[in-house]
Amino acid sequence: MHSEAQPFVDDETCPELKFRVTGMDCGSCAAKVENAMARLPGFVEAAVSVPLQTMTLRHDGRIEPAAVMRQVRALGFCAELADRQDAERPPAKAAQAWSLRAGPALACGLALAVAYGIGRMFPQAQEIALILSLLVGLVPVAGRAFAAARTGSPFSIELLMTIAAVGAVLIGATEEAAAVVFLFLIGEMLEGVAAGRARQSIGALTGLVPDVALMEEKGVAQPIPAARVVPGMILLVRPGDRIAADGDIVDGVGAIDEAPVTGESVPRRKGPGDAVFAGTINTDGVLRMRATSRAADNTIARIVRLVEEAQESKAPTARFIDRFARIYTPFIVGIAALVAVLPPLVFGGAWDVWVYRGLALLLIGCPCALVISTPAAIAAGLATGARRGLLVKGGAVLEALCKLDYVAFDKTGTLTRGRPVITDIVPLAGHKPAAILSRAAALEAGSSHPFARAVLDAAAAEGVPVPPAVDARALAGEGVEARLGGERLFLGSLRAGAARAALSQSALGEASRLNDAGKTVSVLMAGERAIGLLALRDEPRPDAREGLANLKALGVETIMLTGDHARTAQAIGGGLGIAVKAELMPQDKLEAVRAAQRNGRHVGVVGDGINDAPALAAADIGIAMGGGTDVALETADAAVLHGRVGDVAQLIALSRAVMRNIHVNIGVALGLKAVFLVTTIAGVTGLWPAILADTGATVLVTANAMRLLRWRGG
DSSP, X not given: OOOTTSOOOOXXXXXXXXXXXXXXXXXXXXXXXXXXXXXXXXXXXXXXXXXXXXXXXXXXXXXXXXXXXXXXXXXXXXXXXXXXXXXXXXXXXXXXXXXXXXXXXXXXXXXXXXXXXXXXXXXXXXXXXXXXXXXXXXXXXXXXXXXXXXXXXXXXXXXXXXXXXXXXXXXXXXXXXXXXXXXXXXXXXXXXXXXXHXXXXXXXXXXXXXXXXXXXXXXXXXXXXXXXXXTXXXXXEOTTOBOOSOEEEEEOOEEEEOHHHHOOSSOEEEOTTOEEOTTOEEOSSOEEEXXXXXXXXXXXXHHHHHHXXXXXXXXXXXXXXXXXXXXXXXXXXHHHHHHHHHHHHHHOOOHHHHXXXXXXXXXXXXXXXXXXXXXXXXXXXXXXXXXXXXXXXXXXXXXXXXXXXXXXXXXXIIIBOSSOEEEEEEEOTTOOHHHHHHHHHHHHTTOOSHHHHHHHHHHHHHXXXXXXXXXXXXXXXXXXXXXXXXXXXXXXXXXXXXXXXXXXXHHHHHHHHHHHTTOEEEEEEETXXXXXXXXXXXXXXXXXXXXXXXXXXXXXXXXXXXXXXXXXXXXXXXXXXXXXXXXXXXXXXXXXXXHHHHTTOOEEXXXXXXXXXXXXXXXXXXXXXXXOOHHHHHHOSEEETTOOTHHHHHHHHHHHHHHHHHHHHHHHHHHHHHHHXXXXXXXXXXXXXXXXXXXXXXXXXXXXXXXXXXXXXX
């Protein structure tokens, strides 16, 4: 926010001050801090982050850090100057929020207990003892109230609490006033702890990455700080070790426990060429891996950074409630004043009775529970999604996900693995499949071509030997040939094979059948005889069919939009049970998305490549698949980091769970206030129920939102 009273200052050249500000629970806390900063001479801009518990202040050079810290501390928060690294550390844990709030509550509770004890022994001194105990809790609250009012936040809960407590003393309800202040402080303490749990669940992710990595150099492993790991570095990972960086396995096979990052309960066996994530655990085997990212850019760090940024983006519901609260609070203050003075002035009611009821209304009317109902649920939902590898870029996106009823998928790398695999080996002339695969692997050894990689992976999976071939050479547009054991071998396209020797009708029939299934067929020849066919295709991801079925169960229609050949696309789509549009250019995908939107559909697009970026941007929600290009990840609104098709359904299910939670929270907040509003005016309830209606509702909605941290999937 900017102060209109300040002269024009070039924002790009303004000095910055960074502070760690702890004790903030919701957006209203941040608003108080921002309003207070705007009153400082030289203020230009303040960015206050509740999730990060930080503030970045831009000024014209006249602001001193000491003045900032005094202003923030007057509002009841802790502030200390921080450098950039401090500001990027995980936010305060729930225990820190407890200690910040616990002192005043415990002091007030102890003073109240002493006052009751004095009253039992010396009844004539009870009133004074209760007033003194009241002051123990009320003085810090009143100080915060006046500091907030002085710095641009007049209608704070602290001010309403102060007016209600002082008014209660003046009409002789001292005992209730003291108890209400104590309950208010207890409620604040519980709110702080509950609100800190979502921050703690994100901050705990950073603890998954070990502090030390084993760097291998010239065959010797030596420990180094994990923060010093750079891309290209070779790391040794022993059984039981946490992996210190994102990377690719170069040697060794091990079962990787990815539960801390992905939520998967069963370890995944990985070997050379497979990607591994920082924070996961190597349960067996010794691995050598090549780091692909710095510590600051690994999967865990990216999750934390994106979620913290997302929590700053308010959902439409949260923005509406903030606007509503700015009108609602002054309105309630006005109603409370009318309740206190109109009945005595107009109808001759008793002043003490109606002033008491007006004071109770002040407490009932506080919008804390309403204001925190949405951001608490959004923060918990974002944190829960992040722990499962579901990244959502803001509350608005999380809210919009629940409306999706039409999801378009790219094929390659999204519904499929993104790399071809050998699907069929057809022996000819009496040869065995293992012998065909062994010879094909000998021809392809040393090549990095996708087909060669598929052949070598299949040979490794089947455990067949790969004998050394000689005189190997690639034939442009045809295939590869080499000599093996005195025999000349050729592996290549059917056309090139047929040019060398006529293929039998049975071989051509098999090749046609495989082509109709969307597979690419190569022929292996020994001399002038065809001895086998190898078929290759980019196969669907293991969970693709189930993931699409889960979307259907949620009432979401799906379609595949791909630039691939129609025959291949139809073969994949038919197996998965999804409608297909094939041979599309990027602009064709974009038009397909817009056509669905013109028909009133809420469209999501799932993709992983540069050619998906226009459609991702045009969709109501763009979802990038994990392992995709940076362009796709930056363009998309959400990302499923671990490449599971089923995670798209999980994103929508999480969004719907969050929105249900928000609706319950708003119902609880408004319902309790409505009930106690009526009962207070009717004289059935008083100050005690009033504070319970406010603080109790705030704790209830926060606790309900925190239930989302235990969400296990829809």
